[in-house]
Amino acid sequence: MPYLSRIRINPLRAGSRKLLASPRAMHAAVEGGLPGLPEQERTLWRLDPDNPHRPQLFVLTxxxxxxxxxxxxxxxxxxxxxxxxxxxxxxxxxxxxxxxSFAFRLTANPVQNTNRPDKPTERQQERMDAGVRRSFRVGHRTAAAQLNWFLTRTRRWGFDIPAAPNMDGTHGADGESPREIRITTRLRRSFGKGAITAKEAHVVMNAVTFEGHLRITDPALLTERLLSGIGPSKAYGCGLLTLAPLTERV
Known part of the structure; x- marks a missing residue:
């Protein structure tokens, strides 16, 4: 049986400053609250800093x-x-x-797979020079690409994003009406994984928070995404989609 938790965080405590600064440390703290073995649990978490003086941690267990x-x-x-x-x-x-329809919030790490990264890391360059043919996972860096990543995947997640109310009837540059979605935060994170080998010990991710309204198209698919998460970097605070009921429009 799944449970959704909300925990108040005091940002002035020494322990909380460590957790707020390190997704790796926060992940370990979340795992510490679970009665079972970590490999037996399916856990998602997200830090919501709407009020920087009272950030809240949401965890699905x-x-x-x-x-x-x-x-x-x-x-x-x-x-x-x-x-x-x-x-x-x-x-x-x-x-x-x-x-x-529901209001939603999701912090995700939008990525793509490519054979030739535009700005390869040292490790990626070494693999390309060595003739390794496996594709690379790289993050989308612009807000437009991140939003497109989201909107092109909603059907497979069991919902769509309705058009936003538009009183003057105008359309966007692509000829489509604006959708009921916005990006509220974009944060590039870089931190160590704690591994021994330096080249494998670094994580770089783009944590992007999407908010808006969604309309359910497939409850089974949406349930799967709610419970298992969306996108990569789930151990580091990405992937938890939360919903809030909306008053239906008439």
Whole structure:
């Protein structure tokens, strides 16, 4: 049974500063709240810094977690209020139906596969010089490419993005009406994986947060994406798609 958790983070604590600065450290802290073995859990997480003074960590887990250690390390352990909330995810999944609309948020790492990167890393250049024919996974760097990555994949994820209300009837440069989606943050992250070999120990990713409205086309496909995540870098805070019910328009 899946559970969605929300944990309050105190950015002034020494422990929280470490977690906020390192996706690798945050991943380890998330794993520490799970009762089962890490390989037996399917976990997604996302940090939402809407309020920099009160960032919130969202985590989707297979089994019911305990976030006491995170509150003690990076929260307000002695303060009033709800330090973290754990909710059964099944009721939301039961609401999914064709044609239903939801508000959504997703932080993802938009990537593409290519045989010849425009700006290869040292490791990629060595592989090309050695004649390695396997394609490379590289991140999309522009907002337009990142948005296109999202919009061209929604059908396989079980939803589409409706056209935005447009009072004057104008269209975009491509002749299509604007969609109900926007990019709210774009953050390039670079950090070590903790591996021994330096060339394999570095992660570079573009964490892009998309927000907007979606309309369900295939509940089964959408359920799969909600539970297993979207795109790569899931261990580092990408892939968790969350939904909020909308009042249907009349």
């Amino acid at each position: 297979t089994n019911k977690p305990d976030w006491t250690h995170l509150v003690e390390q990076a929260g307000w352990p002695g303060a009033d209020g709800e330090h973290y909330a754990v909710r059964d995810y099944a009721p939301l999944l039961q609401q999914l139906a064709p044609g239903r």
